[in-house]
Amino acid sequence: MSFARQAVVLFSLLAVATGVSASSESSLTSVGTSLPARLYRKWFDQMARAGGPQVRYRSSGSAEAQWALIRQAVDFTVSDAPMQPKDLAKVRRGVVQIPIAGSTIAFAYNQPGCDLQLTQEQAVQVASGRITDWKQLGCKQGSLTWVHRSDISGITNAFTQSMQAFSSQWPLGTGASIRWPAGNAIAAEGNSGVASAIDNRRGAIGYISPSHLKGSLRFAALQNNAGEFLRPSVISGAKTLKGLELDFNLAGSSPNPSAEGAYPIVTLIWVLAYRSGNGDNTQAIRATLDFMLSNQFQNQVDQLGLIPLADEILSKSRPVVERIAQ
Structure with missing residues (x-):
């Protein structure tokens, strides 16, 4: 069965279950992280063709997405960082926070002839500006440029948390916005901006989601806690999600x-x-999220380098949709 046909059949079933008419004219507004933007636009297009709500989705950073929710400017948002308790308290209508997919975060680089493997200690040294030449990583000599996010980003938050977990010598702390060393570093906005900056600069390396692999970029094999050197993949990322506790x-x-x-x-x-x-948008929002959490559409996320949710996470996420009320 084609993807489009799956969408029609699935949304028709969800419409019956949630009370959304197949000819619903509901229109929803959403803003969120750029990582899954292509996937969500594809989903929302298929959902609309199946007679579901029209969802207008605009890409932004996670900080902007969460601020839009606080200001009540959208019907729902997408974020690659969870809301902090102090921000949850600002939303008088309350918040339901539902995992929808996962993403690995990779060291992407542009250094021809280099098959890069990074120990956790080397990863920390590269990101903190202590390695400035590719020869220090066993590659041909050349200046190394670190590329990082210029905007407030959930990806930066997750990346720096791992750097801190990798080594007690990580000097920059954690958070969605970091004061990076300026000596050999350049900044770019958004996940796609970082990917483009690395692609356009020989000798560059930075952190991105694999959903934005492009051009001459390659991914480093990164050492895990078990001592294995792994490149990001749906399989290796799924093993991490399987052990994650919510x-x-x-x-x-x-x-x-x-x-x-x-x-x-x-x-x-x-x-x-x-x-x-x-x-009046209650049932449309529920139907949209049910649509995104369905097995049929979770099976599509790996097409864009994202990770489908583990069964344990899905079993906790799906019931939360029913908490969304008028």
């Missing part, structure tokens, strides 16, 4: 997983919606 708000991380075969830097991507005050 808290009451379905937030969770595993910055340096111990399981064999687990890639060491992985983040969840969350949908954030209002717990109450959704009015």
Whole structure:
């Protein structure tokens, strides 16, 4: 069965279950992280063709997405960082926070002839500006340029948490915005911006989601806690997600997983919606999230380099959709 036909059949079933008419004219607005933007636009297009709600999705950083929710400017948002308790408290209508997919975070580089393998200590030294020449990594001599996010980013938050877990010598702390050493570093906006900056500069290396692999970029093999050198993949990322424990708000991380075969830097991507005050859009929002959590469409996420949710996470995520109320 084609992807489009799956969408029609699945949304028709979800429409019956949730009370959304197949000819619904509901229109929803969403803003969120750029990582899954292509995937979500594909989903929303198929959903609309199946007679479901129209969803307008605009890419942004996670910080902007969460701020839009606080300002009540959207129906739901997508973030690659969970909301902090102090920000959750700002949303009077309450928040449901639902994992929707996962993503590895890779060291992408542009250095021809170099088959890069990074120990965890080397990864920390590269990201903190202490390695400035490729010869220090066993490659042909040449200046190394570190490329990092210029915007506030959940990817930066997850990346720096792993750097801190890798080594007690990590000097820059953790967070969605970091004061990076300026000596051999350049900044770029968004995941795609970092990917383009690396692709356009020989000798560059930085952190991106594999969903934005392009041009001459390659991914380093990164040492995990078990001592294995792994490149990011759906399989190695799924092993990390399988061991991730979620808290009451379905937030969770595993910055340096111990399981064999687990890639060491992985983040969840969350949908954030209002717990109450959704009015006439309540059923449309529920149907949209049910659509995104269905097995048929979770099976599509790896096409864009993202990781489908483990069964344990899905079993906790799906019931939360029912908490979304008028």
